[in-house]
Amino acid sequence: DQQVKQNSPSLSVQEGRISILNCDYTNSMFDYFLWYKKYPAEGPTFLISISSIKDKNEDGRFTVFLNKSAKHLSLHIVPSQPGDSAVYFCAVRSNSNSGYALNFGKGTSLLVTP
Amino acid sequence: EAGVTQSPTHLIKTRGQQATLRCSPISGHTSVYWYQQALGLGLQFLLWYDEGEERNRGNFPPRFSGRQFPNYSSELNVNALELEDSALYLCASSWGLAGGPRNEQFFGPGTRLTVL
Numbered sequence: 506d507q508q509v510k511q512n513s514p515s516l517s518v519q520e521g522r523i524s525i526l527n528c529d530y531t532n533s534m535f536d537y538f539l540w541y542k543k544y545p546a547e548g549p550t551f552l553i554s555i556s557s558i559k560d561k562n563e564d565g566r567f568t569v570f571l572n573k574s575a576k577h578l579s580l581h582i583v584p585s586q587p588g589d590s591a592v593y594f595c596a597v598r599s600n601s602n603s604g605y606a607l608n609f610g611k612g613t614s615l616l617v618t619p
Numbered sequence: 620e621a622g623v624t625q626s627p628t629h630l631i632k633t634r635g636q637q638a639t640l641r642c643s644p645i646s647g648h649t650s651v652y653w654y655q656q657a658l659g660l661g662l663q664f665l666l667w668y669d670e671g672e673e674r675n676r677g678n679f680p681p682r683f684s685g686r687q688f689p690n691y692s693s694e695l696n697v698n699a700l701e702l703e704d705s706a707l708y709l710c711a712s713s714w715g716l717a718g719g720p721r722n723e724q725f726f727g728p729g730t731r732l733t734v735l
Contacts, residue, residue, distance in 0.1 A: 509661070541726075548623065548709055548726030549662070594661065605713070605722055606652060606675055609662035 508532055509597055511610035518617050524582040526613050528595030531576065535597040538571060539607065540580045543592045552593075553580070585617045621646070623712050623727035631733045632700050640695040640730045644712030650674075651693040652713070652724060653685060657706040665708075668693055669715045700734045707731050 510529045518524045526540075536557040541549035555562040555569045555578075562569050568581045578597075582589055592614050596607040624643045632638050644651050653665040664677040668687035676683075682698040691712075697704055708731075711724035 507661075511661075546728065548711075548728050550726070551723050554723075596662075605650075605724075606664040606667050606677065607654075607662070607724065608664065609654075611659070611661040 507611075508535075509595055509608050509610040511593075511595055511613050513613050514611070515614040515616070518585045518615065520587055520617055520619050521584045524580075524585045524589065524615055524617065526580040526582075526593050526595075526615065528578040528580075528610055529576060530578065530595075530597050530608075532597075532599065533573075533576065534599045535608075537598040538569070538578050539596045539598070540567075540569060541594045541596055541609075543594060543612070549594055582615075585615075587617050587619055590615055590617050623710055623725050625708075625710050625727040625730050627730060628728070629731045629733070631735065633735050634700055634702060636700050638697045638700060638704075638732055640697075640708050640710075640732070641692065642695070642710030642712075642727060643692045644710075645725055647714070648712035648725075649691055649715035650713045650722075651687055651691065652711040653693070653695050654709045654711065655679075655706045656709060656729075657703070662709060666695065697732070702734050705732060705734045 539554040540552040542552045543549040570579045592612040594612045595610040626641045650669040654662040667675045685695040687693045707729045709729045711726045713722045713724045
């Protein structure tokens with residue numbers, strides 16, 4: 506059973522516009538949420554994260570929003586650039602003694618067109 | 620600073636054989652994580668090693684195993700290969716338990732395993 510869901514496999518956005526990537530999770534024990542970006546033939550790279558005690562975290566063009574009551578996470582990219590075209594994975598981590606392994610969604614492929 | 624490295628880049632095996640994948644973490648990192656990305660699926664957590672010990676494993680059968688060496692590099696072994704083991708296997712490293720819960724994982728480029 507998928508505990509982290511990214512329901513949009515792909516998204517196409519024009520350069521300069523906002524990209525919004527969404528993620529839903531099922532387990533309220535998750536307490537740390539991350540976004541990773543992946544280019545072809547490379548491993549995922551960390552983009553931005555947010556702790557469950559916050560509802561927003563901003564880093565330059567990237568902002569992550571967390572709605573704990575809805576168990577929903579979103580990543581906003583403003584303005585979108587062609588170099589942002591990649592697969593974006595939402596990942597969550599639970600606060601438990603089982604360590605810091607991540608649960609990933611299936612990813613959303615973002616295409617930013619000029 | 621060198622990132623996480625994995626070898627080989629590609630590996631082709633036949634059903635029933637064994638595969639060995641290798642990972643070298645970033646210098647100073649003590650934790651190594653293994654993930655599997657099968658076609659159409661997200662990254663699935665396989666194994667976590669820290670300070671030479673297996674700390675946790677995901678929902679995979681025992682024929683997936685591994686170890687971590689004194690220099691913190693790691694090996695993933697997959698025995699009795701099945702067709703559905705064909706996937707991209709990613710290794711990640713981090714500072715380990717001492718790094719705390721905000722411990723970012725850095726990923727290698729992966730090993731593409733094909734089972735024929």
